[in-house]
Structures are given as structure tokens and as C-alpha cells.
Amino acid sequence: MAGRTLYDKLWDAHLVQQRDDGTALIYIDRQLLHEVTSPQAFEGLRLANRKPWRLDSNIATPDHNVPTTLKERSIGIEGIEDDTSRIQVMTLDSNCTDFNIEQFGINDERQGIVHVVGPEQGATLPGMTVVCGDSHTATHGAFGALAHGIGTSEVEHVLATQCLIQRKMKNLKIQVDGELGEGVTAKDIILAIIGDIGTAGGTGYAMEFAGSAIEALSMEGRMTICNMAIEAGARVGLVGVDQTTIDYVAKRPFAPREDVWEQAVRRWQELVSDTDAEFDKVVHLDAAKIEPQVSWGTSPEMVVGITGAVPAPSDITDATKRRGVERALEYMGLSGGQKITDIQLDRVFIGSCTNSRIEDLRAAAEVVKGCRVSPNLKQAMVVPGSGLVKRMAEREGLDVVFKQAGFEWREPGCSMCLAMNADKLGAGEHCASTSNRNFEGRQGYGGRTHLVSPAMAAAAAIEGHFVDIRTWSPSRTQESA
Numbered sequence: 429m430a431g432r433t434l435y436d437k438l439w440d441a442h443l444v445q446q447r448d449d450g451t452a453l454i455y456i457d458r459q460l461l462h463e464v465t466s467p468q469a470f471e472g473l474r475l476a477n478r479k480p481w482r483l484d485s486n487i488a489t490p491d492h493n494v495p496t497t498l499k500e501r502s503i504g505i506e507g508i509e510d511d512t513s514r515i516q517v518m519t520l521d522s523n524c525t526d527f528n529i530e531q532f533g534i535n536d537e538r539q540g541i542v543h544v545v546g547p548e549q550g551a552t553l554p555g556m557t558v559v560c561g562d563s564h565t566a567t568h569g570a571f572g573a574l575a576h577g578i579g580t581s582e583v584e585h586v587l588a589t590q591c592l593i594q595r596k597m598k599n600l601k602i603q604v605d606g607e608l609g610e611g612v613t614a615k616d617i618i619l620a621i622i623g624d625i626g627t628a629g630g631t632g633y634a635m636e637f638a639g640s641a642i643e644a645l646s647m648e649g650r651m652t653i654c655n656m657a658i659e660a661g662a663r664v665g666l667v668g669v670d671q672t673t674i675d676y677v678a679k680r681p682f683a684p685r686e687d688v689w690e691q692a693v694r695r696w697q698e699l700v701s702d703t704d705a706e707f708d709k710v711v712h713l714d715a716a717k718i719e720p721q722v723s724w725g726t727s728p729e730m731v732v733g734i735t736g737a738v739p740a741p742s743d744i745t746d747a748t749k750r751r752g753v754e755r756a757l758e759y760m761g762l763s764g765g766q767k768i769t770d771i772q773l774d775r776v777f778i779g780s781c782t783n784s785r786i787e788d789l790r791a792a793a794e795v796v797k798g799c800r801v802s803p804n805l806k807q808a809m810v811v812p813g814s815g816l817v818k819r820m821a822e823r824e825g826l827d828v829v830f831k832q833a834g835f836e837w838r839e840p841g842c843s844m845c846l847a848m849n850a851d852k853l854g855a856g857e858h859c860a861s862t863s864n865r866n867f868e869g870r871q872g873y874g875g876r877t878h879l880v881s882p883a884m885a886a887a888a889a890i891e892g893h894f895v896d897i898r899t900w901s902p903s904r905t906q907e908s909a
């Protein structure tokens with residue numbers, strides 16, 4: 429028998445029933461819930477007079493609609509000024525109480541973006557199936573877990589039955605070998621991959637990231653990469669389990685206790701693709717060739733290295749492609765051929781489930797230390813991914829570094845990643861953002877998003893435009909400003 433991929437192994441281990449029509453029933457180990465996609469699911473349970481099948485498999489936290497200013501947060505749910513947001517967060521709260529589901533509520537220090545909270549708590553473990561009514565659930569695949577987003581009716585189905593109807597995907601391997609250059613990060617790897625294969629490149633596949641460059645990454649870096657698998661069209665991103673995975677999980681609140689730990693580790697170590705496993709498609713990338721990336725357009729595949737330029741429509745022969753680029757340039761207020769380093773910024777956002785973990789904040793703080801945010805910016809903000817990330821950062825003094833440089837230091841949540849709360853871009857504003865989507869209006873009506881790594885966002889905040897982090901030296905230190 430041919431070897432199996434990691435995805436095959438996870439699938440086989442959770443298969444309840446294969447049906448003749450190609451669909452299958454799989455068992456779900458963990459469901460994460462947030463306020464946007466759960467209300468109708470709970471309502472459905474209520475109407476059918478059903479109870480959750482396995483209470484302790486569910487964990488909830490509000491993230492999309494929570495305000496990030498201390499002023500609103502200190503009051504709790506009642507303090508949320510926006511009516512829709514307040515109702516959403518309140519509804520999650522009362523549903524969790526009614527159905528007896530564990531929630532890290534708005535004033536709980538463990539609250540945060542669901543994809544930061546799950547792994548941080550050890551609620552995401554190797555070998556699990558993890559679902560959430562959220563497309564960035566792919567993040568959790570960094571642990572060798574089969575994780576993907578689901579729709580609200582499926583949230584209800586999982587609550588009620590602990591199972592999900594799925595079709596098996598194909599296997600795609602993204603092999604990234606070699607060493608990253610100084611200042612080049614996991615975010616640049618995934619942006620470069622999407623730039624290469626396009627936003628449909630992974631459609632229909634479970635996408636496993638492998639190779640020496642992936643193995644060298646921390647869990648934070650691997651999560652950043654799997655987080656954006658969905659932006660490459662794949663619902664599932666995966667990284668095989670190794671010692672880095674196990675070290676991260678050890679002693680987390682929801683991790684297996686001491687008496688079963690060794691047993692769990694032995695099972696987890698099998699969660700890698702067999703050496704003779706066959707993938708339906710393999711893509712190779714050389715890590716050493718990846719530059720810090722900046723997206724210039726309205727899709728994550730519209731991305732280029734920092735030394736590059738915005739494409740000129742006149743160079744594009746394919747008419748459909750040319751029109752797509754023209755439209756994106758018009759929306760973004762950029763001209764063809766413009767150098768990336770010439771793009772002037774209005775705001776800088778460091779946060780989101782892609783890049784708001786402690787390592788991301790450390791990387792950004794390292795860059796801004798002793799510098800001043802450019803006076804040309806309207807705002808530069810740092811939004812930790814969870815209350816625990818925030819506390820850890822504050823213990824390390826990172827909040828002081830950011831504040832002294834002129835950044836706002838906020839409370840945890842999705843924040844400016846998408847315009848579902850008070851943190852928004854104004855029309856026409858350019859934002860260097862560490863998030864994952866740059867669609868039209870994503871960060872606010874008419875807003876213009878440029879996706880970058882935390883280090884690149886931090887340096888851009890100091891200069892007011894993009895710079896090459898590899899060669900940059902700050903023009904504005906705190907002494908000179």
C-alpha cells in the first residue's frame with residue numbers, strides 16, 4: 429500500500445461513514461465559536477429542542493465585534509456603543525449561558541481572536557478535527573490538525589451531532605526549502621506562495637506546507653502560513669507534527685495531563701506525511717529567493733517584493749487580466765509601474781489572526797524601538813490577538829516601546845482586519861496591514877489595504893511609506909523627532 433499523507437491520516441482517523449455519492453461523515457473533536465456565525469445555529473437548536481451533543485468540545489469567544497478601546501471595554505458588553513455589535517456579543521454571551529458552553533467573555537483575560545485563543549489554550553491539539561464558522565480556521569492546521577471553516581448551518585449540525593458531512597479533498601504539497609533572508613518572515617512566505625499559485629491555486633486541495641524553511645519556523649510562523657491557506661483557495665492548511673509542535677502544546681490548559689502526555693506525544697509523532705505518500709500536486713519554492721512582500725491590489729495574489737513595482741497594465745497581454753489589474757489600480761489609487769516604496773500610507777495596523785501573536789509583536793517592537801511614527805500618518809495601532817498575548821507583551825515592556833514610538837496599544841479583537849467594529853479605514857486611505865485580506869472595502873468603505881509582515885508594517889509606520897526592512901535604517905529616532 430502506498431504511504432499516506434498527513435491529510436489522509438487525519439481523514440481516516442475521523443471517518444464515521446463513507447457514502448456512495450462521494451460524501452462522508454466525519455467526527456469533529458473541537459468546535460470554536462464566535463459571535464458572528466453562531467446565533468442562527470443556537471437558534472436552530474432551540475427551535476428543534478436539541479442540546480449540544482458534546483458540551484466540552486465547544487469553546488466560544490467574541491472577537492469580530494468587540495471594541496478595542498479601553499474606554500468601551502472597561503464597561504463590558506453594555507459599554508459597546510454600536511448597537512449591532514452589542515447585540516451580537518450579548519447574544520453569544522446568553523447562548524453560552526443557556527447551553528452551558530465555555531466562553532471566554534469580553535472581560536475574561538483569555539478572550540481574543542478565536543484562532544489565537546484556541547492554540548494558546550491548547551484547545552487545538554495535533555490530530556484533532558477542528559471547525560469554526562470562520563474561514564481562517566485553517567490556522568489550526570499548523571498543529572497537524574484537520575481544521576477548516578464551516579457555514580452557520582454546519583455549526584448547528586456539529587453542535588447537535590458532533591459530525592459533519594464532507595467530501596475528501598485532494599492533496600497538495602507546498603515544499604519550501606532553503607533559508608529565509610534576514611528580515612523575511614512566515615508572512616512573506618505565504619504571500620509569495622499566493623503570488624505564485626494565485627488565489628485559486630489551492631482550490632479543492634488540502635495544502636500541506638513542508639520543507640526545511642517550514643520546519644525552521646516557530647508555531648507562530650506556521651500558524652501565519654496556514655492562516656492564509658484559504659487565501660490560496662485551500663480550505664485546509666497543514667504542517668506535520670515535530671518537536672516544535674509538541675513543545676508549544678506542552679502544559680497548555682487544555683493539553684493532555686501528565687499521566688497521558690507521553691502516550692499522546694507518541695501518537696502525535698505519527699502525524700506526518702509518509703515519505704512515500706503521493707500528492708496530487710507539488711509546488712516548490714526557494715526560501716532564499718523570497719523578498720519581503722507587499723500587496724498592491726485588491727486580492728492577496730496581487731503582491732510583489734519590496735524592491736518591485738506595481739504592474740503596468742500596458743505590459744499585460746491577456747485582456748481579462750489587464751482589466752483586472754486596471755480596476756485594482758483604480759480602486760487602490762496607484763499608477764502602473766509605481767515603485768512599492770513610493771506608496772504613501774495613512775494608517776498602520778498590526779494585528780489580526782494572521783499576525784497578532786507574541787512573536788509578531790516582538791518583531792514589530794524590535795523595529796520601532798527608539799523610533800517615532802511618521803507625522804504623515806493618521807494612526808498606527810497594535811492590537812494583540814488575545815488578552816494573554818497582551819499581558820505577556822506588557823510584561824516584556826512591548827506596550828511601552830509601542831506607545832513611546834507613537835502607536836496606540838489596544839484591547840484584543842479582530843479590530844481593523846475587517847470593518848465589523850469601530851476600527852475602520854476612511855475612503856481612499858492606504859493602510860499597511862498585517863492581516864490577510866485586501867478586498868475592496870475590507871477594512872472600511874473605500875479603504876486601501878496593503879498586506880505585509882509585522883516588521884514591514886512597523887518600519888512603514890516610522891517612514892510613512894514602505895521600506896525594505898533588510899536595508900532600512902530609521903530616519904526618525906526619538907531623539908531626532
Ligand SMILES: CC(C)[C@H](C(=O)O)[C@@H](O)C(=O)O
Pocket residue numbers: 464465492561562563564577846
Ligand atoms: C466573519 C467571518 C465569517 C469571516 C470569515 O469567515 O473568515 C471573517 O472572519 C473574515 O475574516 O472574513
Ligand code: SF4
Pocket residue numbers: 491492541543562564780781782841842845846863864
Ligand atoms: S482577525 Fe480578521 S481574518 Fe481573523 S477571524 Fe478576525 S476578521 Fe477574520
